[in-house]
Amino acid sequence: MIRVTFLGTAAARPTVGRNVSAIMMHRGGDSLLFDCGEGTQRQMMRYGSGFSVDDIFFSHLHADHFLGLTGLLRTMGLQGREEPMRLWAPEGGARILRDAANLGLERVPFQLEIIELQPDQHVPRDGYDIVAYRSQHGARSLGYALVEAERLGRFDPGRARALGVPEGPLFGKLHQGESVEVDGRLITPAELVGPMRPGRRVVYTGDTRPCPATIDIARDADLLIHDATFTHEEAERARDTDHSTAREAAELAKHAGVVQLALTHISARYADDVRPLEREARAVFRSTVVAHDGLTLEVAFRDAV
Numbered sequence: 001m002i003r004v005t006f007l008g009t010a011a012a013r014p015t016v017g018r019n020v021s022a023i024m025m026h027r028g029g030d031s032l033l034f035d036c037g038e039g040t041q042r043q044m045m046r047y048g049s050g051f052s053v054d055d056i057f058f059s060h061l062h063a064d065h066f067l068g069l070t071g072l073l074r075t076m077g078l079q080g081r082e083e084p085m086r087l088w089a090p091e092g093g094a095r096i097l098r099d100a101a102n103l104g105l106e107r108v109p110f111q112l113e114i115i116e117l118q119p120d121q122h123v124p125r126d127g128y129d130i131v132a133y134r135s136q137h138g139a140r141s142l143g144y145a146l147v148e149a150e151r152l153g154r155f156d157p158g159r160a161r162a163l164g165v166p167e168g169p170l171f172g173k174l175h176q177g178e179s180v181e182v183d184g185r186l187i188t189p190a191e192l193v194g195p196m197r198p199g200r201r202v203v204y205t206g207d208t209r210p211c212p213a214t215i216d217i218a219r220d221a222d223l224l225i226h227d228a229t230f231t232h233e234e235a236e237r238a239r240d241t242d243h244s245t246a247r248e249a250a251e252l253a254k255h256a257g258v259v260q261l262a263l264t265h266i267s268a269r270y271a272d273d274v275r276p277l278e279r280e281a282r283a284v285f286r287s288t289v290v291a292h293d294g295l296t297l298e299v300a301f302r303d304a305v
């Protein structure tokens with residue numbers, strides 16, 4: 001299961017109902033945090049996302065995306081954390097994150113590794129990669145994609161039995177791509193196993209203009225989480241501030257052929273009513289949700305439904 005929890009969905013500053021940017025992704029036993037705006041630790045408590053985070057990926061170093069780091073590290077220190085933590089940032093971000101981590105009199109009592117990522121760099125994990133790409137929000141912003149490895153094709157147990165393969169370890173061998181011999185006959189995986197199946201793909205743009213790099217990396221993605229700071233009435237302002245409108249995000253989602261679009265980084269002017277954002281996005285791309293704090297989306301395998 002991949003579970004995405006929106007911890008903060010406001011642009012630039014918090015409102016009563018929305019905190020600033022942070023998104024938690026859980027996959028298997030891994031907890032990955034994307035951005036960490038002020039107050040993120042309290043959102044983690046409120047929405048039960050847990051504190052067992054080992055990696056934080058920063059899209060860029062505007063204050064609404066990293067000011068939560070200092071407090072989160074202090075709390076983890078008080079909790080007696082001993083495990084190392086890795087912070088990932090675009091070029092030039094390490095110095096700022098180092099300052100944020102060391103602010104005040106306390107020291108971080110566990111190992112903190114700060115790594116700057118280049119666009120197209122892959123961070124390999126067990127069964128998937130986190131891939132950084134160049135978004136369009138100032139010179140050094142990054143978006144991120146969680147890209148799972150391909151999965152084995154579907155195994156046909158009925159056909160295996162019909163071919164006389166005894167149930168048990170031989171099933172596993174065939175599924176893994178090995179030929180086996182049964183009663184002097186060679187049985188090949190091609191007879192029983194379908195083509196490799198794609199893994200899941202979740203893309204988080206961070207703050208950005210709509211850009212071709214997002215289309216490329218979000219091609220056929222299961223979930224695209226896109227900046228939608230404004231409605232199209234504010235298109236010029238979106239352009240001037242390197243953000244996107246809901247319509248632009250929806251057009252991009254349609255172009256990339258994603259399964260679902262989640263809009264985030266919502267301007268305070270829509271604090272009371274996000275329907276204008278939702279309406280204009282859904283007119284272009286129906287499978288759109290405007291994220292709110294605490295929203296959890298589960299990303300299933302497409303062939304499982």
Ligand SMILES: [Zn+2]
Binds near residue numbers: 012021062064265
């Ligand atoms: Zn922002």
Ligand SMILES: [Zn+2]
Binds near residue numbers: 060062137207
């Ligand atoms: Zn920004």
